Amino acid sequence: MSTPGHHTPLIDRLPKVRGKLREGAQLSKVTWFQVGGPADVLFRPADEADLAGFLKNKPADMAVTVIGVGSNLLVRDGGIRGVVIRLGRPFTDAVLKDGDIHVGAGALDLNVAQTAQQSGIAGLEFLSGIPGTIGGALRMNAGAYGTEIKDVLVSATAIDGKGGLHTVTPDDMDLSYRHCGVPDDWIFTSAVLRGTSGDPDEIANRMAEIQDTRAGSQPIKSRTGGSTFANPTPDRAWELIDAAGCRGLTIGGAQMSPHHCNFMINLGTATAFDLEQLGDEVKKRVKDHSGVDLRWEIRRIGERLGHSIIGKDA
Numbered sequence: 001m002s003t004p005g006h007h008t009p010l011i012d013r014l015p016k017v018r019g020k021l022r023e024g025a026q027l028s029k030v031t032w033f034q035v036g037g038p039a040d041v042l043f044r045p046a047d048e049a050d051l052a053g054f055l056k057n058k059p060a061d062m063a064v065t066v067i068g069v070g071s072n073l074l075v076r077d078g079g080i081r082g083v084v085i086r087l088g089r090p091f092t093d094a095v096l097k098d099g100d101i102h103v104g105a106g107a108l109d110l111n112v113a114q115t116a117q118q119s120g121i122a123g124l125e126f127l128s129g130i131p132g133t134i135g136g137a138l139r140m141n142a143g144a145y146g147t148e149i150k151d152v153l154v155s156a157t158a159i160d161g162k163g164g165l166h167t168v169t170p171d172d173m174d175l176s177y178r179h180c181g182v183p184d185d186w187i188f189t190s191a192v193l194r195g196t197s198g199d200p201d202e203i204a205n206r207m208a209e210i211q212d213t214r215a216g217s218q219p220i221k222s223r224t225g226g227s228t229f230a231n232p233t234p235d236r237a238w239e240l241i242d243a244a245g246c247r248g249l250t251i252g253g254a255q256m257s258p259h260h261c262n263f264m265i266n267l268g269t270a271t272a273f274d275l276e277q278l279g280d281e282v283k284k285r286v287k288d289h290s291g292v293d294l295r296w297e298i299r300r301i302g303e304r305l306g307h308s309i310i311g312k313d314a
Contacts, residue, residue, distance in 0.1 A: 009023075010023075010040050010041055010062075010082075010083075011023050011041050013059055013062070014041065014043075014054070014058060014059075014062075014083070015053065015054055015057035015058055017043065017045065017046070017050055017053070017054050018045075018046040018047075018050045019043060019044050019045040019046040019050050019051075019054075020042075020043070020044045021041055021042070021043050022041065022042045023040070023041055024038045024039070024040070025038055025039045025041075025042035025084070026038050027039055027042075027067070027070070027075045027079065027080065027084070028075070030067070030069070030070050030086070031067075031070030031073050031074075031075055031225075032069075032070055032071045032072075032073075032131070032223060032224060032225055032226075033070075033073075033074060033075075033223055033224070033225050033264075033266050033270070033272070033275060034223050034266060035074070035075065035077070035266060035270060035271055035272045035275065036074070036075025036076060036077060036079065036272050036302065037075065037076065037077050037078045037079025037080070037272075037302060037303070037305075038079040038080075039065075039079060039080045039083075039084035040079070040080065040081055040082055040083065040084075041082070041083045041084070042083075042084050042085075042086060043083050043084070043085050043086070044085075044086055044087075044088045045085065045087065045088075045090070046090060047090045048091075048157075048159070048165075048189050048190075051085070051087075051159055051187065051189065052159050052163040052164075052165060053163065054163075055159060055160070055161060055162060055163040055187075056162060056163025057163075058083070062082050062083060063080075063081055063082030063083070064082060064083050064084075064085060064161070064185070065080050065082065065083070065084045065085070065301060065302075066084075066085045066086075066087075066135075066187050067084060067085070067086055068086070068087070068105075068106070068132055068133040068135050068136040069108070069131075069132060069133055069136075071131040071132040071133075071136070071225065071226055072131070072132055072136060072140070072225050072226045072227075072297065072298055072299060073225065073298065073299050073300075073301070074225060074272055074275055074276060074298050074299070074300045074301070075272060075301060075302045076272045076273070076276070076300065076301065076302035076303055076304050076305075077271050077272045077273055077302075077304065077305045078302060078303030078304055078305045079302055079303060080301060080302040080303070081303065085187065087104070087105055087106035087133075087135060087187075087189070088106060089106070090104070090106075091104035091105050091106030091107070091135075091189060091190070092104050092106045092107045092108070092111070093107065094107045094111055094112045094115040095115070096115070096119040096121070099121075099194075100154060100192050100193060100194050101115060101116050101119070101121060101124065101192070101193045101194075101195070102190070102191075102192055103115075103134050103190060103191050103192075103193060104134070104189070104190050105133060105134050105135030105138065105187075105188040105189050105190055105191065106133055106134075106135060107133060107134050108132070108133055109127040109128070109130045109131070109132055109133065109134060109137055109142075110127065110128050110130075110131075112124065112127050112134060112193070113125055113126075113127040113128035113207060114128070114207075116193075116195055116203070117200055117203040117204055117207060118200060119200075120197060120198055120199065120200050120203070121195040121196070121197070121198065121203075122195050122196050122197070122198025122199075122202075122203050122206075123147070123151075123152055123194075123195030123196050123198070124152055124193060124195050125145075125203060125206045125207050125210060126143065126144045126145045126146070126147040126210070127144075128207045128210050128211065129144040129145055129210040129211070129213070129214055130142050130143075130144050131226055132226075134149075134188075134191055135187075135188040135189075137149045138153075138156050138173075138180060138188045138191060139180055139188065140178050140179070140180060140297075140299075141175045141176065141177070141178055141179055141180050142178075143177075143178075144210075145210060145213075148175070148177075149175070150170045150173075150175040152193045152194055152195060153169075153170045153175075153191060153192075153193060153194075154169070154191075154192040154193065154194045155167055155168065155169050155191065155192050156168055156173065156188055156190070156191040156192075157188070157189050157190045157191070158182065158186040158187060158188045158189060159186065159187050159189060160183065160185060160186050160187075161183075161185030161186070166186065168182065177230070177231075177233075178230045178297060217259075217260055218259070218260050218263060219257045219259045219260060219263050219265055222257065222263075222265040222266070223265060223266035223268075223270075224257070224263050224264060224265045224266070225263075225264060225275075225298045226263070226297070226298070227262050227263065227297050227298075228256075228262050228263060228264050228279055228282070228296070228297060228298055229241075229262060229279075229282075229283075229294040229295060229296060229297055230294075230295045230296075230297040232292050232293075232294065232295065235290075235292060237262045237294060238260060238261050238262040240286045240289075240290050240292055240294065241256065241261045241262055241282055241286060241294075242261050243289060243290065244282070244285040244286045244288070244289040244290065245285065245289075246261060246281075246282045246285055246286070247261035248261070249278065249281070249282065250267075250278075251274050251277050251278040251281060252269070252270055252271065252273075252274030252277070252278075253266060253267045253268060253269030253270030253271070253274050254266060254267070254270040254274035254275040254277070254278040255267055255278070256278065256282060264278060264279060264298075272302075273304065273305070276300060279296065279298070282294070283296075
């Protein structure tokens, strides 16, 4: 019980769960940029029912943030208040059932592509070129090499902020280029994906081509977050960035990759502030040069040190 003048620790206000709760979890260890402050509490649910029960019974005023493997994510240096949810092993299955691939939202895109290949299902090869999880792919309608998640999606399951379960089709989700229209507080837990019958060897060859293309055009061995900005129709973001003189542009320990100038990289000493300042400077220079207002594709969340600015577009 708390006493006058003292606050009950956040973790003591949380409902009972079967999964794991950890205070002060260092999120820099789970993001590809390897920057950012801690989460007040990190929750790894045991299964879908555990997650639903938590959301239903948590205090109404408690902030909840969901992250995947942190491949397209910038966590600010002040960390994230409230509870951060990360779907772990119980949400990583990828199996063939009735001709479709049934996947957990925590499954890596590459693993799903490999499962489809081994099952003789073509059309999901593009996932091998997307770093991240299926949950993240659903949330942003991720795509590569001419295909988007909406093109292979049959249905998705999500839990809303009050613990309610929903099963939706692509038409329900308002999917468009790097956009998903479901409410922000929904957490995807699984999906059903559909391809076409194919030869496993031919599918494997296509996946190998994708990997070779990625290795040749992207700084995949660097601390990066994937594409920094979405392509503004009909232009390509990297061409606008290059034309504005931002290839190799550096602020602190952050740099626009000389290899692919729509990729920010952590040179080893970058803070989240360095990276965000760099992105904002690139946006300004592109706007001044071409008149195009680039839109962040990297999700930015948490608090800046010394500030209280929270949100993916803050």
